[in-house]
Amino acid sequence: GAVVSQHPSWVICKSGTSVKIECRSLDFQATTMFWYRQFPKQSLMLMATSNEGSKATYEQGVEKDKFLINHASLTLSTLTVTSAHPEDSSFYICSAWTGAGGEAFFGQGTRLTVV
Amino acid sequence: GDSVTQMEGPVTLSEEAFLTINCTYTATGYPSLFWYVQYPGEGLQLLLKATKADDKGSNKGFEATYRKETTSFHLEKGSVQVSDSAVYFCVLSPSNDYKLSFGAGTTVTVRA
Numbered sequence: 001g002a003v004v005s006q007h008p009s010w011v012i013c014k015s016g017t018s019v020k021i022e023c024r025s026l027d028f029q030a031t032t033m034f035w036y037r038q039f040p041k042q043s044l045m046l047m048a049t050s051n052e053g054s055k056a057t058y059e060q061g062v063e064k065d066k067f068l069i070n071h072a073s074l075t076l077s078t079l080t081v082t083s084a085h086p087e088d089s090s091f092y093i094c095s096a097w098t099g100a101g102g103e104a105f106f107g108q109g110t111r112l113t114v115v
Numbered sequence: 116g117d118s119v120t121q122m123e124g125p126v127t128l129s130e131e132a133f134l135t136i137n138c139t140y141t142a143t144g145y146p147s148l149f150w151y152v153q154y155p156g157e158g159l160q161l162l163l164k165a166t167k168a169d170d171k172g173s174n175k176g177f178e179a180t181y182r183k184e185t186t187s188f189h190l191e192k193g194s195v196q197v198s199d200s201a202v203y204f205c206v207l208s209p210s211n212d213y214k215l216s217f218g219a220g221t222t223v224t225v226r227a
Contacts (some may be wrong), residue, residue: 093159
């Protein structure tokens with residue numbers, strides 16, 4: 001099946017620094033990718049929809065200036081957490097979607113810890 | 116809007132016990148339904164899927180049938196193993212939109 005690779009799998013950074021997370025579709029072209037955040041023992045919360053060649057669509061309550069999304073190619077979307085703070089510590093998951101009624105393929109997730 | 120209601124856990128079972136996780140949905144049109152599994156510290160992996168009414172998805176001994184009349188997609192496994200310990204998510208993919216609807220997730224722990 002299709003594979004989505006997310007990198008890094010974990011990262012520790014200092015408060016005030018920025019962190020970039022990459023999400024790649026390895027064997028298919030993904031015009032649409034999604035970024036989720038997952039808090040401990042909770043379900044996934046959609047943060048934003050990343051569209052190749054255009055601006056991302058952010059969900060209500062998600063700060064677009066803090067969570068920068070770039071989808072420069074059909075196989076790569078990046079999420080940059082800018083000026084990270086401890087409350088940004090979380091598990092971030094990306095997914096690529098094959099189309100309406102189709103299937104979503106998820107990355108392995110990135111555990112971000114801000115100290 | 117579309118939504119998924121999933122049986123809350125946690126669920127703790129002994130090996131070889133029967134597992135059922137209930138999932139019901141509300142949706143317009145003809146959504147596709149999925150069960151994803153998440154092992155500790157990992158992303159979500161597709162377990163099985165069904166794209167239309169009466170379809171049965173199956174994989175690794177797990178089964179779920181898309182029941183339009185009861186708007187349900189319950190997950191079952193006849194004999195669980197310790198390796199089945201994970202969080203299970205019921206997920207709906209609308210027929211006319213890109214936003215997935217996730218159930219809350221059910222944590223399953225299987226003890227030897």
